[in-house]
Amino acid sequence: MTRAFGNRPPLRPSELLIPTPAGLYCPPADVYIDPVRPVARALITHGHSDHARAGHGAVLATRETLAIMALRYGEAFAGSRQVAAPGGTTRIGEVDFRFVPAGHVLGSAQIVVEHKGLRIVVSGDYKRERDPTCAPFEPVVCDVFITEATFGLPVFRHPPASAETAKLLDSVRLFPERTHIVGAYSLGKAQRLMALIREAGYERPLFIHGAVEKITELYQAEGIPLGDVRKIEPGERKAEGRKALAGEIVICPPSAIQDLWSRRFPDPVTAFASGWMRVRARARQKGVELPLIISDHADWDDLQETIREVQAGEIWITHGEAEALAHWCGTAGLKGMPLHLVGYGDEGEAEPEGKPAEVAP
Incomplete structure (x- = not known):
């Protein structure tokens, strides 16, 4: 069940965000979040190459993420770019978007999507442990929380x-x-x-x-x-x-x-x-x-803690150990749904077994 954050009746979550082969799509705003192929308009959570790709018509991201993309792909990485102001709201169509710190790497952000009383948080990749090089993760209460599960098994409990x-x-x-x-x-x-x-x-x-x-x-x-x-x-x-x-x-x-x-x-x-x-x-x-054992992703305990904190009734899981985390959600009385999105996990700690994250020159 969704919880209205405004006076109007809430939408169904599938009316606000849809998993597609290109990535998460928001029909009311006609934008994609972290698309895995070039699209007309993209919102980017952070600069890792499995989330931030070149070739989009327009990109909205934090100032630091835009700088990272320009460094990695060249100044012409997109047709146009727009800075998501820290703490500010950007309205596209009738949908409001906010970028909130994710604690993953410099400039990383969760994207809060709000429309007609429904709030969905797309967390991207995130961690809860303190990191002196980026802003800490900020939990946002929501109806639907979209999370990764790179280390979504009980064996993964990261030491300090x-x-x-x-x-x-x-x-x-x-x-x-x-x-x-x-x-x-x-x-x-x-x-x-x-x-x-x-x-x-x-x-x-x-x-x-x-x-x-x-x-x-x-x-x-x-x-x-x-x-x-x-x-x-x-x-x-x-x-x-x-x-x-x-x-x-x-x-x-x-x-x-x-x-x-x-x-x-x-x-x-x-x-x-x-x-x-x-x-x-x-x-x-x-x-x-x-x-x-130094990770930039939430471990098993922090995934659970975060899901409890955001108080969402539905948990959508983008990549990683999605089935295991969805099962835990069920035991906690929540609706957990693996999205089976293709294309994430190709850089950083989420790289598949045996596949190098980068090729050294």
Whole structure:
């Protein structure tokens, strides 16, 4: 049952948002949210490539997300762009849209959709744990909550990120002659890890793969304090330069830790920062010596907590462990519905088993 937030009778949810092959479609406004193919008008929750694609006629997103899309796809990534003002409402047709922080990466937002007394929240990807590089998640009471379920199984309960960061720094102190190479997704995870390392008191330079450089510079330009960050130059991995990187921390895309690139450092310790590192077999499969369970997605407990907080009677699940979370919703007296949307989960922690999130240059 839906709950009216205005004086007019509420719509049915399927009249306001419809799952389509292109993504979630809002007929009264004629817009798509996070479409997976080019459309005339798109609203984008965040800058990861499985949600933010180039080629749309017009894009509405937060200022930071628009900047990330321009950096990744070029200034002509869309026919036109519009900034969603923080806390403000944008009316398209007769539908009101608000962008509310999602806590996933810089600029990430939930999109609140309201029309004729019905409120649906499209959360995109989100997490509840504190992140020094982006605004925290804000729960919004609604009729229908649309959620991911990347880590929607009871086995996925993430430890505090600060404790996992301490594991990395303990290893650096224990093995001062070895380079610590940490795989971290280039947008969001790498910068969050840098910020956590700084908060833990580490003051030495942090070295990065070239694929991480431009996004890191954008974060720094946005005022995120990451300290002294240096791009690895080709000569530093040759015999004469390798010795200087002994004992240092190098952050790179996940694919690079399995590439020849990583084996040219002094006796490297390979680490990987991801929620998937909860599964030890996965860490072994990827050749990870130091698994770090640091996730930018809600874990099993936080998914449940969020669903309780938003008080929605219907839960729509976009991707991840949708069937498991839908089953839990049923036990909690809620209507859980997997949407089986195709195209999400191709970047970051949601990448399919065995598929690298990025290809290192």
